Amino acid sequence: MTTVSPPTGTAVTRGRAQAPGPPRRARRRRVREAALGYLLVLPALGVFGIFVFYPFAANFRLALYRTPPYPGLPSHYVGLQQVGQVLSSSSFLQSLGSTALFVVMVVPTGLILGLLLAVAAYRRLRAMAVYRIIFSSTVVTSVAVSALIFGTLMDPVVGLLPWLGLNPSPPILENTTWALPAIAVMAVWQFLGLSFILMSAGLSAIPDDVLEAARVDGATDRTVFWRITVPLLSPTIFFGVVVATIYAFQTFGQVDILIGPTNAAFEHVNLLVYNILNTIEVNKTSGQAAVLSIVLFVLTLGVTLLQLRFLERRVHYGN
């Protein structure tokens, strides 16, 4: 793993040869510097190679092979046939639909609530530090914590919903209509802290004198918010959309803990990552799981690229 000297040697001789001082010593020093460079990069590169790039690339090969339903049998090449089969299967389409619906529920709600809290907590007033800590607090909660907290609050026996007059039947987490919104509530609550932190950082980057100038000119709070804060915040908001969308794409823990594959509502909350996990762990069909993984990657990449394009157009607001 540590034989890195040959490439350095050749590459360095190709580089600029004229250096101050005795040429041979300078060259030796450069070779040693390069060797050290590779040595320092190597640990991280090794981890990335084995656990990021190799498994990522392997998806594209696995997707072409079908794994038999019985363990121990060899998988065989089926080409793109399996890809088409998975992509047109009703379970995939339903999973994709639920995921899209989930994104629509979580992203705008999470970002708008975060922005409102950030705007409310922005002024330098007394005790604001306490409010900021409270508003960011959910950033430290995990999916398991949020699942247990909300699972209890939404429990048909000990939960608060019946008392509040909300008593869907079947119970909310077994209800084909309400299970997904219930998971979305948990996700929004858990995302709120991050949303607040991002929006606050964006707000604090807006120069105070711009806002002051508008107020001196007689602009109302509402005008200042819509005409100045929101446009100047647009890069942050776009960034927030990407972060929130990726967060929503990757949600599945609450479903795993509170709902699970035997639940009546399962088909309606089978979010993409949960679908991947079950395809690996329960169905043990790695080829199909690989196809789903590629879909997840393409979706994530698409959102990121979309945001970059938006930002390129909008970023001129700042300067």
Place this chain on the structure above:
Amino acid sequence: MPSHRRRHPHFRRRSRHVVRYVLLTLGALVVLAPIYLTVVNSLLPVSALAQRPPPLVPTSPQWGDYATAWSQGDLGVYLRNSAIQTGVIVAGQLTTSILAAYAFAFLRFPLRRVLFVVFLATLMIPFEVTLVTNTTTISDFGWYNTFQGLTVPFLATGFGTFLVRQAFLQIPRDLREAATLDGYGHLRFLLRVAVPLARPALGALGVFSFLAAWNQYLWPLVVTGNGNGVRTVQIGLKLLQGTQVSHLNVALAGTVIAVVPLLVLLVGFQKHLVRSLTGGAVK
């Protein structure tokens, strides 16, 4: 000029502040209510859980639930496992990020730019996408239900390397040259100058890694599926959720225990956390 506004500026401002505080407090109540109710419920006897209206203050706190969660729920073991897993990941990410960032910031070698792009490319690949083959790799290595399996895939981070490199690039060139004139080698410069000067970035990365590692769910679920020797607290919570209602308060006590270290972290390291979460992305 709206002159009526000038007349009672003090009054107007004060009434506005009151409205703002009311809104802030309302927001805080909504955000905190789920956690608060969980703490209260964890201290109630099971019989009081279904009481309506829900008790807002535990009149006779049942601290025994915490003891039960700790011992019977194996929470003590899970917390220890989480501490080891998190500690290894944080230390590993800091180390590999510092080393690689040093190379990218201070050393010249062929393919440096290409390699840096390769590091950044890891940010485009969500971990979930690599799950299929990573499970096979871990099983080929015989790393199921081991700390290696839990931690090694996370011992490097493109984001962390980027963050530390940015901090290293802020170090003035003069300082580097002065250190060289003083006979500092790379190692001494790294340990005595670069790392101390990059402390804010390293703090941010440390807090971020801690949070991410402690709250990991997918990977611990996959690799510690059938052995509780190295099971982390998040998976422990999943198992507690599966228990009967008669043990619900114990499960909630477990939840509180799992989240408290992080709330302490938040209060103590809020600045670092905010810096890492917004790391250069905003502005």
